[in-house]
Amino acid sequence: MAELDLRAYLALRLPEVERALDAALPERGAWPEPLARAMRHLVFPGGKRLRAALALASAEAVGAEPSRAVPMAVAIELVHTYSLIHDDLPCMDDDDLRRGRPTVHVAHGEAEAVLAGDALLALAFEVLLGTAGADAAAVRDAAHDLARAAGARGLVGGQIDDLRFDPAGADAKSIESVHARKTAALFTCAAVGGARLAGADAAALRRLRDFGERLGIAFQIADDALDADAGDACSYLRVAGERGARERAEALLEEALAALDAFGERADALRAIARAGVRRSE
Amino acid sequence: MAELDLRAYLALRLPEVERALDAALPERGAWPEPLARAMRHLVFPGGKRLRAALALASAEAVGAEPSRAVPMAVAIELVHTYSLIHDDLPCMDDDDLRRGRPTVHVAHGEAEAVLAGDALLALAFEVLLGTAGADAAAVRDAAHDLARAAGARGLVGGQIDDLRFDPAGADAKSIESVHARKTAALFTCAAVGGARLAGADAAALRRLRDFGERLGIAFQIADDALDADAGDACSYLRVAGERGARERAEALLEEALAALDAFGERADALRAIARAGVRRSE
Numbered sequence: 001m002a003e004l005d006l007r008a009y010l011a012l013r014l015p016e017v018e019r020a021l022d023a024a025l026p027e028r029g030a031w032p033e034p035l036a037r038a039m040r041h042l043v044f045p046g047g048k049r050l051r052a053a054l055a056l057a058s059a060e061a062v063g064a065e066p067s068r069a070v071p072m073a074v075a076i077e078l079v080h081t082y083s084l085i086h087d088d089l090p091c092m093d094d095d096d097l098r099r100g101r102p103t104v105h106v107a108h109g110e111a112e113a114v115l116a117g118d119a120l121l122a123l124a125f126e127v128l129l130g131t132a133g134a135d136a137a138a139v140r141d142a143a144h145d146l147a148r149a150a151g152a153r154g155l156v157g158g159q160i161d162d163l164r165f166d167p168a169g170a171d172a173k174s175i176e177s178v179h180a181r182k183t184a185a186l187f188t189c190a191a192v193g194g195a196r197l198a199g200a201d202a203a204a205l206r207r208l209r210d211f212g213e214r215l216g217i218a219f220q221i222a223d224d225a226l227d228a229d230a231g232d233a234c235s236y237l238r239v240a241g242e243r244g245a246r247e248r249a250e251a252l253l254e255e256a257l258a259a260l261d262a263f264g265e266r267a268d269a270l271r272a273i274a275r276a277g278v279r280r281s282e
Numbered sequence: 283m284a285e286l287d288l289r290a291y292l293a294l295r296l297p298e299v300e301r302a303l304d305a306a307l308p309e310r311g312a313w314p315e316p317l318a319r320a321m322r323h324l325v326f327p328g329g330k331r332l333r334a335a336l337a338l339a340s341a342e343a344v345g346a347e348p349s350r351a352v353p354m355a356v357a358i359e360l361v362h363t364y365s366l367i368h369d370d371l372p373c374m375d376d377d378d379l380r381r382g383r384p385t386v387h388v389a390h391g392e393a394e395a396v397l398a399g400d401a402l403l404a405l406a407f408e409v410l411l412g413t414a415g416a417d418a419a420a421v422r423d424a425a426h427d428l429a430r431a432a433g434a435r436g437l438v439g440g441q442i443d444d445l446r447f448d449p450a451g452a453d454a455k456s457i458e459s460v461h462a463r464k465t466a467a468l469f470t471c472a473a474v475g476g477a478r479l480a481g482a483d484a485a486a487l488r489r490l491r492d493f494g495e496r497l498g499i500a501f502q503i504a505d506d507a508l509d510a511d512a513g514d515a516c517s518y519l520r521v522a523g524e525r526g527a528r529e530r531a532e533a534l535l536e537e538a539l540a541a542l543d544a545f546g547e548r549a550d551a552l553r554a555i556a557r558a559g560v561r562r563s564e
Binding site for chain 2: 030031032034036039059069073086089091092110111112114115117118119121122123125126127129130135136137138141143144146147148150151152153156157161163164237
């Protein structure tokens with residue numbers, strides 16, 4: 001079958017996510033303006049919205065309207081943004097720039113950055129739990145997955161292990177364990193949660209979990225391979241070099257794609273997002 | 283009717299909450315140990331668990347077993363603890379001591395304190411959304427309330443206004459607005475959420491919301507009155523003095539108690555908690 005035109009797909013689907021993000025983050029009225037500005041800083045403009053796209057494409061893979069996954073897409077982008085804001089703080093990675101712009105604590109102050117992150121995390125749950133027109137148990141379960149992915153078992157646990165990572169003890173397993181929590185947990189949550197809101201059955205959710213776990217690690221290893229000069233302690237380059245990293249990412253991508261076989265061509269958007277996420281050259 | 287013996291009530295009911303908190307925060311195995319230690323630091327020993335008690339007593343007020351509200355009680359204590367950890371950070375109130383012990387960032391490091399707070403917030407949702415044996419829509423709605431109470435509309439918005447509070451412009455309304463968000467939002471969430479998990483109807487939930495909103499502000503004004511020397515910018519003492527603060531707290535307590543009239547004696551535990559919370563002398 002012909003490969004889906006990913007650029008056209010994203011141009012068609014993502015504007016609904018941007019509008020929903022904008023509506024969830026009013027510039028004034030709902031909450032103190034200095035907080036509103038700090039909360040919006042890194043959300044607009046955002047990154048590639050790859051996680052949001054996964055949620056939408058996953059609803060499509062189970063035969064539903066992608067729009068049904070919009071609250072999941074918004075929630076995932078908010079959690080992703082919160083984690084970047086806190087990771088950039090002086091007491092963590094102490095980064096001044098993110099996507100070529102000042103980080104939130106540089107632009108808005110450190111207390112504001114901590115609080116903006118906190119508020120974005122809470123807002124993710126508010127948006128997701130406010131999903132209209134979905135089964136209550138599906139919404140509850142999608143939010144439960146999100147809580148696990150965001151917390152000590154997922155993002156936060158991965159970040160603390162990353163901060164304390166000892167390059168001398170680096171092996172493929174310890175690096176993939178950090179990647180699984182810092183990156184793959186949210187990828188999985190996006191893919192599974194999008195399908196949950198769309199009413200998917202347990203077998204479909206299992207396949208999407210397999211897909212997300214492998215894709216997330218592949219994505220992060222591909223990231224390591226692109227970032228050859230950065231010298232992060234916890235990079236796959238340390239144990240396998242650039243070529244080894246690309247081969248491992250490719251092998252995991254193949255496993256991720258295999259998990260989608262049963263969905264047929266309805267999963268073409270998921271496949272295209274996965275390939276584009278792992279086979280990057282920029 | 284005779285007043286309930288609050289001390290005996292709490293001694294009977296709170297151990298179940300302590301056990302559930304302990305189970306939700308394993309010392310090892312589930313996540314990185316430095317994170318687990320930082321997460322537990324301020325949870326054990328905790329404060330008076332007033333918010334947890336509200337959740338249990340509120341289930342009782344609507345005629346249910348208090349145990350049904352345990353996940354709500356645990357979630358509220360976790361959110362309360364997370365907010366104290368982040369409020370104490372050097373970039374916020376910069377406090378070294380809390381309840382006579384080193385604060386989390388002093389004892390475990392600043393990055394660990396930020397991450398422990400983040401993880402406790404996520405864990406609150408994980409515990410609440412994992413509630414077994416309750417109606418899925420009730421669980422979803424209780425968690426939605428919690429997200430609103432914890433976020434920019436509630437705790438976080440109150441904290442940023444508190445940090446930026448201008449004592450020159452202090453009036454009763456601006457102070458009560460901060461108290462409503464920093465304190466009353468969680469009190470309300472505990473009271474309403476405990477009843478939600480217990481299957482309460484909309485009329486009961488409305489009464490408990492009225493109760494929680496007034497009690498929370500009364501509690502914080504009583505706190506201001508006890509803390510006459512502390513000189514917080516955002517204290518009711520600034521606009522009304524100690525006697526005025528005590529009178530305002532008492533008036534709000536009466537309004538809170540009036541909201542419970544329709545529950546009859548089933549709300550005696552709620553009444554006793556409310557009186558003890560506002561009429562403190564220590």
